[in-house]
Amino acid sequence: MSANSRLTIAAHALAWIGLYQRQGHEVATSEQIAASANTNPVVIRRLLGELRRAGLVESRRGAGAGWSLARELGSITLLDVYEAVEPGPLFAMHRTTPDQGCVVGHGIQPAMRGIYQDIEETLRHELARVTLEKVLRDVLAAPRQPL
Template sequence: MSANSRLTIAAHALAWIGLYERQGYEVATSEQLASSANTNPVVIRRLLGELRRAGLVESRRGAGAGWSMARELNAITLLDVYEAVEQGPLFALHRATPDQSCAIGCNIQPVMQDIYAGIEKTLRHELSRITMEDVLRDILATPR
Protein backbone atom coordinates (compact mmCIF):
# COMPACT_ATOMS: atom_id res chain seq x y z
CA MET A 1 0.00 0.00 0.00
CA SER A 2 1.33 3.42 -0.86
CA ALA A 3 0.59 6.56 1.09
CA ASN A 4 -1.50 9.32 -0.47
CA SER A 5 0.51 12.50 -1.12
CA ARG A 6 -2.29 14.73 -2.46
CA LEU A 7 -2.54 16.85 0.71
CA THR A 8 1.23 17.31 0.84
CA ILE A 9 1.50 18.30 -2.82
CA ALA A 10 -1.47 20.68 -2.51
CA ALA A 11 0.10 22.31 0.57
CA HIS A 12 3.41 22.52 -1.33
CA ALA A 13 1.70 24.31 -4.21
CA LEU A 14 -0.12 26.78 -1.96
CA ALA A 15 3.01 27.61 0.04
CA TRP A 16 4.96 28.06 -3.21
CA ILE A 17 2.36 30.35 -4.76
CA GLY A 18 2.05 32.34 -1.53
CA LEU A 19 5.81 32.88 -1.32
CA TYR A 20 6.06 33.64 -5.05
CA GLU A 21 3.40 36.34 -4.71
CA ARG A 22 5.24 37.86 -1.72
CA GLN A 23 8.29 38.12 -3.96
CA GLY A 24 6.27 40.37 -6.27
CA TYR A 25 5.06 37.95 -8.92
CA GLU A 26 1.41 37.87 -9.96
CA VAL A 27 0.88 34.29 -11.13
CA ALA A 28 2.67 30.96 -10.94
CA THR A 29 2.58 28.34 -13.67
CA SER A 30 1.86 24.68 -13.15
CA GLU A 31 5.25 23.94 -14.72
CA GLN A 32 7.02 26.00 -12.03
CA LEU A 33 5.07 24.26 -9.29
CA ALA A 34 5.66 20.83 -10.83
CA SER A 35 9.39 21.51 -10.95
CA SER A 36 9.45 22.45 -7.28
CA ALA A 37 7.38 19.40 -6.26
CA ASN A 38 9.24 17.14 -8.71
CA THR A 39 6.04 15.86 -10.25
CA ASN A 40 4.17 16.09 -13.54
CA PRO A 41 2.44 19.42 -14.36
CA VAL A 42 -0.76 17.47 -15.04
CA VAL A 43 -0.80 16.32 -11.39
CA ILE A 44 -0.38 19.95 -10.30
CA ARG A 45 -3.10 21.21 -12.65
CA ARG A 46 -5.58 18.62 -11.35
CA LEU A 47 -4.88 19.53 -7.73
CA LEU A 48 -5.03 23.25 -8.51
CA GLY A 49 -8.39 22.71 -10.19
CA GLU A 50 -9.69 21.18 -6.97
CA LEU A 51 -8.19 24.04 -4.94
CA ARG A 52 -9.86 26.52 -7.32
CA ARG A 53 -13.26 24.85 -6.86
CA ALA A 54 -12.74 25.21 -3.09
CA GLY A 55 -12.00 28.94 -3.52
CA LEU A 56 -8.36 28.71 -2.42
CA VAL A 57 -6.69 29.68 -5.71
CA GLU A 58 -7.66 31.48 -8.90
CA SER A 59 -6.53 30.88 -12.44
CA ARG A 60 -5.85 33.28 -15.26
CA ARG A 61 -6.00 32.26 -18.92
CA GLY A 62 -4.41 33.75 -21.99
CA ALA A 63 -1.39 36.04 -21.88
CA GLY A 64 0.10 35.91 -18.39
CA ALA A 65 -1.73 32.68 -17.61
CA GLY A 66 -1.17 31.02 -14.28
CA TRP A 67 -2.35 30.54 -10.74
CA SER A 68 -2.68 32.96 -7.83
CA MET A 69 -4.00 32.84 -4.29
CA ALA A 70 -7.71 33.54 -3.84
CA ARG A 71 -7.29 33.95 -0.08
CA GLU A 72 -4.43 34.92 2.20
CA LEU A 73 -2.36 32.04 3.57
CA ASN A 74 -3.42 32.89 7.12
CA ALA A 75 -7.07 32.40 6.06
CA ILE A 76 -6.49 28.86 4.73
CA THR A 77 -6.22 25.92 7.12
CA LEU A 78 -4.83 22.52 6.31
CA LEU A 79 -8.39 21.28 6.86
CA ASP A 80 -9.52 23.54 3.98
CA VAL A 81 -6.82 21.99 1.79
CA TYR A 82 -7.64 18.45 2.95
CA GLU A 83 -11.33 18.91 2.20
CA ALA A 84 -10.50 20.33 -1.24
CA VAL A 85 -8.30 17.46 -2.40
CA GLU A 86 -9.26 14.35 -0.44
CA GLN A 87 -12.38 12.47 -1.42
CA GLY A 88 -13.90 9.78 0.71
CA PRO A 89 -13.04 8.51 4.15
CA LEU A 90 -9.53 8.35 5.57
CA PHE A 91 -9.73 4.57 6.06
CA ALA A 92 -11.84 1.97 4.28
CA LEU A 93 -13.50 -1.18 5.48
CA HIS A 94 -13.44 -4.55 3.74
CA ARG A 95 -14.40 -4.52 0.07
CA ALA A 96 -16.60 -7.57 0.65
CA THR A 97 -18.72 -8.27 3.74
CA PRO A 98 -16.76 -10.49 6.14
CA ASP A 99 -18.13 -13.88 7.21
CA GLN A 100 -21.02 -12.98 9.51
CA SER A 101 -20.94 -16.40 11.21
CA CYS A 102 -17.36 -15.72 12.37
CA ALA A 103 -16.88 -14.15 15.84
CA ILE A 104 -14.51 -11.56 14.34
CA GLY A 105 -16.15 -11.16 10.93
CA CYS A 106 -19.57 -10.25 12.34
CA ASN A 107 -18.31 -7.32 14.42
CA ILE A 108 -15.06 -6.07 12.88
CA GLN A 109 -16.68 -3.48 10.64
CA PRO A 110 -18.74 -1.59 13.25
CA VAL A 111 -15.85 -1.63 15.72
CA MET A 112 -13.33 -0.37 13.15
CA GLN A 113 -15.83 2.18 11.85
CA ASP A 114 -16.10 3.72 15.34
CA ILE A 115 -12.31 3.76 15.73
CA TYR A 116 -11.85 5.37 12.31
CA ALA A 117 -14.51 7.99 13.06
CA GLY A 118 -12.60 9.02 16.18
CA ILE A 119 -9.31 9.19 14.29
CA GLU A 120 -10.87 11.29 11.54
CA LYS A 121 -12.40 13.67 14.09
CA THR A 122 -8.98 14.13 15.71
CA LEU A 123 -7.32 14.60 12.32
CA ARG A 124 -9.83 17.24 11.27
CA HIS A 125 -9.42 19.09 14.57
CA GLU A 126 -5.63 19.16 14.24
CA LEU A 127 -5.72 20.22 10.57
CA SER A 128 -8.12 23.06 11.45
CA ARG A 129 -5.55 24.51 13.87
CA ILE A 130 -2.78 24.89 11.27
CA THR A 131 -2.87 27.60 8.62
CA MET A 132 -0.93 27.67 5.38
CA GLU A 133 0.82 30.71 6.87
CA ASP A 134 2.06 28.42 9.68
CA VAL A 135 3.27 25.91 7.10
CA LEU A 136 5.14 28.53 5.06
CA ARG A 137 6.67 30.04 8.22
CA ASP A 138 7.95 26.62 9.32
CA ILE A 139 9.28 25.83 5.85
CA LEU A 140 11.24 29.10 5.72
CA ALA A 141 12.56 28.59 9.28
CA THR A 142 13.86 25.09 8.51
CA PRO A 143 17.55 25.07 7.54
CA ARG A 144 18.33 23.72 4.08
Protein backbone atom coordinates in the same frame (compact mmCIF):
# COMPACT_ATOMS: atom_id res chain seq x y z
CA MET B 1 -0.98 2.79 4.23
CA SER B 2 0.07 3.43 0.74
CA ALA B 3 1.74 6.73 1.21
CA ASN B 4 0.57 9.33 -1.21
CA SER B 5 2.18 12.69 -1.57
CA ARG B 6 -0.88 14.62 -2.67
CA LEU B 7 -1.20 16.64 0.53
CA THR B 8 2.53 17.41 0.50
CA ILE B 9 2.55 18.58 -3.13
CA ALA B 10 -0.61 20.62 -2.66
CA ALA B 11 0.87 22.38 0.37
CA HIS B 12 4.06 22.94 -1.60
CA ALA B 13 2.12 24.57 -4.42
CA LEU B 14 0.12 26.81 -2.11
CA ALA B 15 3.21 27.94 -0.22
CA TRP B 16 4.96 28.64 -3.51
CA ILE B 17 2.10 30.73 -4.87
CA GLY B 18 1.79 32.58 -1.58
CA LEU B 19 5.46 33.48 -1.44
CA TYR B 20 5.51 34.43 -5.11
CA GLN B 21 2.59 36.79 -4.65
CA ARG B 22 4.26 38.39 -1.65
CA GLN B 23 7.17 39.13 -3.93
CA GLY B 24 4.84 41.24 -6.03
CA HIS B 25 3.77 38.85 -8.78
CA GLU B 26 0.15 38.43 -9.75
CA VAL B 27 -0.03 34.82 -10.87
CA ALA B 28 2.15 31.72 -10.83
CA THR B 29 2.25 29.17 -13.63
CA SER B 30 2.03 25.43 -13.22
CA GLU B 31 5.40 25.17 -14.92
CA GLN B 32 7.12 27.29 -12.28
CA ILE B 33 5.56 25.32 -9.44
CA ALA B 34 6.37 22.03 -11.15
CA ALA B 35 10.00 23.07 -11.43
CA SER B 36 10.14 23.78 -7.70
CA ALA B 37 8.44 20.50 -6.82
CA ASN B 38 10.45 18.61 -9.44
CA THR B 39 7.46 17.08 -11.15
CA ASN B 40 5.31 17.50 -14.23
CA PRO B 41 3.17 20.63 -14.77
CA VAL B 42 0.11 18.47 -15.42
CA VAL B 43 0.40 16.97 -11.96
CA ILE B 44 0.34 20.48 -10.53
CA ARG B 45 -2.58 21.55 -12.70
CA ARG B 46 -4.57 18.51 -11.61
CA LEU B 47 -3.98 19.20 -7.93
CA LEU B 48 -4.61 22.92 -8.24
CA GLY B 49 -7.79 22.12 -10.11
CA GLU B 50 -9.05 20.29 -7.05
CA LEU B 51 -8.00 23.18 -4.83
CA ARG B 52 -9.88 25.53 -7.13
CA ARG B 53 -13.03 23.43 -6.81
CA ALA B 54 -12.60 23.81 -3.04
CA GLY B 55 -12.33 27.58 -3.40
CA LEU B 56 -8.72 27.86 -2.26
CA VAL B 57 -7.15 29.15 -5.47
CA GLU B 58 -8.23 30.81 -8.70
CA SER B 59 -6.97 30.35 -12.21
CA ARG B 60 -6.76 32.82 -15.05
CA ARG B 61 -6.68 31.74 -18.67
CA GLY B 62 -5.43 33.33 -21.85
CA ALA B 63 -2.17 35.25 -22.12
CA GLY B 64 -0.57 36.08 -18.78
CA ALA B 65 -2.49 33.18 -17.33
CA GLY B 66 -1.71 31.34 -14.11
CA TRP B 67 -2.80 30.67 -10.56
CA SER B 68 -3.42 32.90 -7.58
CA LEU B 69 -4.68 32.42 -4.05
CA ALA B 70 -8.39 32.84 -3.46
CA ARG B 71 -7.80 33.23 0.28
CA GLU B 72 -5.04 34.41 2.55
CA LEU B 73 -2.51 31.75 3.54
CA GLY B 74 -3.44 32.41 7.15
CA SER B 75 -7.05 31.38 6.53
CA ILE B 76 -6.25 28.12 4.74
CA THR B 77 -5.62 25.09 6.93
CA LEU B 78 -4.20 21.70 6.13
CA LEU B 79 -7.70 20.35 6.73
CA ASP B 80 -8.99 22.44 3.83
CA VAL B 81 -6.26 21.03 1.62
CA TYR B 82 -6.73 17.50 2.94
CA GLU B 83 -10.44 17.52 2.20
CA ALA B 84 -9.79 18.95 -1.25
CA VAL B 85 -7.26 16.39 -2.40
CA GLU B 86 -7.82 13.22 -0.33
CA PRO B 87 -10.86 11.30 -1.45
CA GLY B 88 -11.58 8.41 0.88
CA PRO B 89 -11.62 7.71 4.59
CA LEU B 90 -8.41 6.97 6.47
CA PHE B 91 -9.24 3.32 7.18
CA ALA B 92 -11.41 1.07 5.06
CA MET B 93 -13.88 -1.64 5.97
CA HIS B 94 -13.76 -5.16 4.58
CA ARG B 95 -14.03 -5.17 0.79
CA THR B 96 -16.61 -7.96 1.03
CA THR B 97 -19.32 -7.96 3.68
CA PRO B 98 -18.41 -10.24 6.61
CA ASP B 99 -20.51 -13.26 7.55
CA GLN B 100 -23.67 -11.77 9.05
CA GLY B 101 -24.45 -15.08 10.70
CA CYS B 102 -21.36 -14.74 12.89
CA VAL B 103 -21.57 -12.52 15.95
CA VAL B 104 -18.26 -10.87 15.20
CA GLY B 105 -18.91 -10.65 11.48
CA HIS B 106 -22.22 -8.98 12.22
CA GLY B 107 -21.00 -6.43 14.74
CA ILE B 108 -17.53 -5.60 13.51
CA GLN B 109 -18.42 -3.00 10.93
CA PRO B 110 -20.64 -0.80 13.11
CA ALA B 111 -18.06 -1.09 15.88
CA MET B 112 -15.11 -0.10 13.73
CA ARG B 113 -17.08 2.64 12.00
CA GLY B 114 -17.74 4.34 15.31
CA ILE B 115 -14.15 4.00 16.43
CA TYR B 116 -12.76 5.24 13.13
CA GLN B 117 -15.07 8.22 13.14
CA ASP B 118 -13.72 9.37 16.49
CA ILE B 119 -10.14 8.95 15.34
CA GLU B 120 -10.66 10.76 12.07
CA GLU B 121 -12.37 13.56 13.92
CA THR B 122 -9.24 14.01 16.00
CA LEU B 123 -7.10 13.91 12.88
CA ARG B 124 -9.19 16.60 11.25
CA HIS B 125 -8.91 18.71 14.35
CA GLU B 126 -5.14 18.48 14.23
CA LEU B 127 -5.03 19.27 10.53
CA ALA B 128 -7.25 22.29 11.13
CA ARG B 129 -4.73 23.69 13.61
CA VAL B 130 -2.05 24.12 10.95
CA THR B 131 -2.45 27.05 8.57
CA LEU B 132 -0.57 27.41 5.31
CA GLU B 133 0.82 30.59 6.84
CA LYS B 134 2.58 28.43 9.39
CA VAL B 135 3.73 26.03 6.70
CA LEU B 136 5.36 28.87 4.78
CA ARG B 137 6.90 30.19 8.01
CA ASP B 138 8.41 26.78 8.72
CA VAL B 139 9.62 26.53 5.14
CA LEU B 140 11.44 29.84 5.40
CA ALA B 141 12.86 28.87 8.78
CA ALA B 142 14.72 25.88 7.31
CA PRO B 143 18.48 26.30 7.72
CA ARG B 144 20.25 27.47 4.61
CA GLN B 145 22.71 25.13 2.98
CA PRO B 146 26.23 25.78 4.27
CA LEU B 147 28.72 26.60 1.51
